Amino acid sequence: MAQPTIASRIDFQPTGRALPYIPAPVDRHPENIAAELGLAEGVTLDQLCAALPAVVDQAMRTALPGHYSREVAERIAAGMIARLRQRYEDKPSACQYRDCEDTEPGHYDHYNHRLRVTGEDGSTILDAGMAALSGSEAGAVVYVRNEEFTDAAAVRAKTAEIRQLLDEADAMADRVFADHKARG
Numbered sequence: 001m002a003q004p005t006i007a008s009r010i011d012f013q014p015t016g017r018a019l020p021y022i023p024a025p026v027d028r029h030p031e032n033i034a035a036e037l038g039l040a041e042g043v044t045l046d047q048l049c050a051a052l053p054a055v056v057d058q059a060m061r062t063a064l065p066g067h068y069s070r071e072v073a074e075r076i077a078a079g080m081i082a083r084l085r086q087r088y089e090d091k092p093s094a095c096q097y098r099d100c101e102d103t104e105p106g107h108y109d110h111y112n113h114r115l116r117v118t119g120e121d122g123s124t125i126l127d128a129g130m131a132a133l134s135g136s137e138a139g140a141v142v143y144v145r146n147e148e149f150t151d152a153a154a155v156r157a158k159t160a161e162i163r164q165l166l167d168e169a170d171a172m173a174d175r176v177f178a179d180h181k182a183r184g
């Protein structure tokens, strides 16, 4: 009976909930526009953009009457709106986990299952990977085969053992095939 693998245990459905310790950068929250511009709380980017054309139109009539035309006022307002939206709206950004395989913008579940050594038949001899899932209490995890680790020191302690095993396998191979040849 095969043991359930790490991959099968961590490939569950995303919950859609953000990891609590990885908040989006503050300047990407559209609602922070009010605080930054010194407006009353609760003014959204959409409300501000909706108000801008009339505000610019009125301001131009008052301050630059000699240069006013409805078209010019509209063009100025459109430029301001475009710059505001560029500044404040959520934009797809690279994942904060450099090893994450998920390329979907704004994803919540991060993983990499690519590190793998396979045998002749394609079955896995050794694999390692990472996961940081939105529904997980464990936080970020790096696994080697069926063993999960929650910090780099623990990973290194186990991979040191694996390296030693591989060195011993090499040495054993040298002995076994030399002995076999000597036996004739």
Ligand SMILES: [Zn+2]
Binding pocket: 095, 096, 097, 100, 101, 102, 107, 109, 110, 111
């Ligand atoms: Zn990711």
